[in-house]
Amino acid sequence: MPDVLLFSQLGSSTVHLLLVLGVGLTLRSWVNVHDTLHRSILLGIGFLLAVRYIWWRGTETLAPPGLTLDMLASWSLFALEFLALMGSVSAFVIMSRIKIRSAEADAHEGWWGETEPRVAILIATYNEDLEVLERTIIGAKFLRHRNKEVLVLDDSRRDWLRDYCAQQQVRYMRRPDNKGSKAGNINHALDRLAEDPVPPDFVAVLDADFVPHRGFLGRSLALFHDPDVALVQTPQHFFNADPIQHNLGISQSYPDEQRFFFDHMQPCRDGWGIAICCGTSSICRWSALREIGGFPTESVTEDFMLTLALQERGLKTVYLSEPLTEGLAPEGLKEYVTQRARWCLGLMQIARSSLGPLSASKLRLRDRWSVIDSIFFWMTSFPFRIAVVVYPLLYWFFNIIVVDASLPDVITFFGCYFLWSFLVLRTLMPGMFVPILHDVSQLIGAIAISRAAFTGMFRPKGHPFSVTAKGGDRTKVTVQWALMRPFLILLVLTLLGLTIGILSDRFAFNDAGDGKWVVIFWTIYNVFVLTLTVLACIELPRRERHIADLPDRAVFVVEGDIRRQWISAMNMDEARLRGKIYPAGTEAKLRIAKIGDIPATVIAETVDGNRIRLMPTPDQREALMLRFYAEGAAPGIGRAQLGGILAGMGRRLSFSSRR
Template identity: 60%
Template sequence: MLDIVYLSAIESSLARVALVLGIALALPFIFDKSKTTHRTAVFAVAALLAGRYLWWRATVTIAPLGLTWDFLASWSLLAIETAAIASSLSSFAILSRIKQRSSEATAKLDWWAPYAPPRVAVLIATYNETLDVLERTIIGAKALNHPAKQILVLDDGRRDWLRDYCAAQGVRYLVRPDNKGSKAGNINHAIATLSRDAQPPDFVAVLDADFVPHRGFLSRSLALFKSRSVGLVQTPQHFFNADPIQHNLGLNRSYPDEQRLFFDHLQPARDAWGIAFCCGTSSVVRWTALRAVGGFPEDSVTEDFMMTLVLRDGGWDTVYLNEPLTEGLAPEGLKEYVTQRARWCLGMMQIARSRVGPFARNNLRLRDRWSIIDAVLYWTTTFPFRLATLIYPLLYWYFNITVVNATVADVISFFGVYYLWILLAMGLVARGLVVPVLNDVSQILGALPITRAAFTGLLKPHGHPFQVTAKGGQRDRIVVQWRLLLPYLVLFALTLGGLLIGIFADRFAFNDAGQGKQVVLFWTLYNMVVLATTILAFVELPRSEVHVADRPEPARLTTPEGVFDVMVEGLTLDTLRVSQLSLPQGTVGTVALDGVGDVRATVIGRNRRGNRLRLQTTEAQKEALILKFYTDGGSPGIAAAKFLPVARDAALRLMR
């Protein structure tokens, strides 16, 4: 009889799941992600299912009130989970509307005509970047199609070789006597210098040292300043290299970088609410607004987000232009990746405790205060919750502490339906950017230092040094990040040990948990998959500079053996890979590349499709290649994931 009741409950739960799956198949044909009503309806259902799930968790799955370990464990997990869901619901509310400004930018191009174009100072702040990183940005900035511009390199490293390079490039070089205020202080020193010029600029553009602007970056961004209330225009960050998660898991060609959800979807949604925020690089600021608020704030290590709030406090608008107008270098190593995100987290906590915090006396609107609270919730709930999901099942296996007392049928009915609807909703508004396991891994990688930074920043917001994200350098060997990896190795070993105890050790007879044991078993198996993938991501694979054209392009190779029409399939600053050719190693000739000219080349190898050649470029040709790689075309990288390519690449990575 009990088996019949159990099977009936399972069937009922699966029916609810089937209903969601049916809706998932039908909704894409009628859903329009540009319509606020459609987006609001989908996320309203998500909110209702979240409430239904939390009510079930609080009334059915937790231990009764009392001074027991079961009570402490189950209620503490529920509290952490509730906070994380509250953060998600806030994000859903933001995502319920969206604004795209491309048509507005096109309509307002050259709004200053027939008068002279506005003067723009392009600031490139640098500290320890190498020449191969900096030259891309400087050459790209010089190629911007806005005529009234000056390029300033702000060198906090005070390097003679960079001063000489800037002189050769004809760009302005600035240093200061100290590094007070870090990046914000560096920019403010440049602003003070510009204010003493005979003709100060009308606008200031900010580029990180590793971000190359497309030719239209200034002209497209400036178009939105026709409205005199606009103080800042932010554009998205795109990356021409794979981030550590993509690269170390072998997903360069099939899985998007971790920032795509934020820049492609969250920022346009925030813009629709009037709360888009500055992200530092790839932004343009009105000079009068900058001077009115006293420059970039120096009381947070994330001066960019704080700059947004300082401008809002002064009555200026910040807007977002969702076009690929710059591309830069993503952190290449896990250590740098985690350091960067921990700094973002710390800076957000500093802002929450600052003069422009959500509870401070200032001129911020209610929606601006909500924006800050939303960001604080994200950093203080998402990462602790990820850690909790890994740790709490261990309490059952090792100490017989019941954390979630639930039947399989109920888990499917309440959690399964809620989780599937979230995947459906995010798939509709941001298709291919929310991938189970991989999304967990992206958050777990830095969960420990980020959680530490979150609560350290809230309790002690001041006195923390600015940590620069290292870029460039040699990445030509396998490196295991043992210091970051060790906690997850321990968790994996404990999870595996707990699983073996639960299966084989008779003395741990936790069968009194009933179906709760099956729930914890599935939870544990999922954690093992996530932890194994996380561990794999900490093994950093060698990198090499690779630029593969969006599509093969024709070229002509001239050698003593004759003239050959070939297809270029791979091109870097010093190598070329061509198909439809088979020449002996050592053959010397010239290859005619579109936009570059005739480049001297030597055959250095063969493969079954053709030859590899070494390029010997002049300085002018090298600059032309940099412009060809970085300043034209659309967005680099992968925009969204697809299941089969991700599965294929993941399988190939496991076989390495």
């Protein structure tokens, strides 16, 4: 009889799941992703399913009250899950609206008339190499907007950079100290600009590794037709793969981690009037900056705080969702984790600042909600991700039952909520959410980010600004043992617990009742997540490549022999050609439209052509930089491709086995 009852319950719960699946698969055929009503209905159903799920968790799955380890583990996990779910619900509310401003930018292009507004372009730099800085400086110089001035703000006081700026005819600034880090550097430049005979009308900010596209200023300035707009933020795109994409071999099939925020969350935030400044790739009205006294220095994430400072004065931040700049994603895993921990720390500093959600400032309720939503994301998502990996081990090794739930109930309550959320995200933001890879990207920085969250919340002051290192030698395989070690230990313990639990009853006990199904599911799932996390900690060699480039035609000239060939790969120093094969050492010229004849030497023969070394003139080098970074569409991958992900990870595992 118990087996018959179980199968009956499983059948009923499966019907619920199939109903959700059937409705969810029809969404793409009738949902208008830009319609607020459609978005609200889908996400409202998700909200109801979330409430239904968390009510079930709180009333039917927890250990009974008492001074027991079961209660401590069960209730602590529920508390973490409840807080993380509150963050998800807040995100659902934000995603119920969306605003795309491209049509507005079209309608108000050139609103200023014949006299272009004057724009100061600030490039803040600390320790970047010339190879990183030159493409940003060149890109800024060749923006189509004519009435501009490029300023390089050097917080390392390097003479070679001063000389390079003089050569490029751009303005160079340094200051006597590094007080206030990046925000202080920019504020020093603003004070110097205020002393000029004619101050700028607008100030654009670029990180040292971000290259503006030719139309960056014109498109962004169009939105300042509204006098209440103080700041326009544009998305950040990256011409290189981030460490997770690169180390897992999926840079051609899986979008970088920032695409979700910049392509989807920021337009949704703009729909609510709570878009935020993200530092680089933004433009601010000069008068607004002077009114608030420059960039805030209470937080290491001065950009978000700048939005709050402007909003307190009734000045708006808006978002233009167009690829108008591209930059360098962190190339190393340590830098990737350090950057995100800094963002987390900065947000916690804002929470405790004079512009925090509980402060006596004049911020709107929605601005306070904006900060609270970010607090929930940083303080709950990452600790909960660690807990999901750790808590199943409590059962395998200590017989501690964390979730006591039958399999049919898990399918009915959790399965329906998760499946509906997945199908809604698949509809509203296709290709953004691949469950296991999403969890890998969270888990890999979870320890450092959780530490930063609680440190920043309880001790917000006295933390130095951590600059994300750029450049350096990336030509060797590097194992990030310090990052890998905790995940490797957790993987071994998870496999050990699962194995012993299956083969023996010495460690895994048989009295967990229905809760064992939950433990087994999460244990197997965690094996996959932890395996990929460990693999991502093995950094593969990198070479410069331009992931947005498509094969292009060019002319290869060798002593009067003129051949049209395909360029299959190209960077500033080398190219791969498909066509007639020439012996190594052959002197030639590569003729490219709008660039000219670039002197070249054949380095080696390939199966279908040659690999050549390029020796461009200074003018040709500038033209190549503009071609690679300042022109064309957004680099990178916009949505996940399942077949490509599986093939890429297959090649990655093959590479590991060969070593």
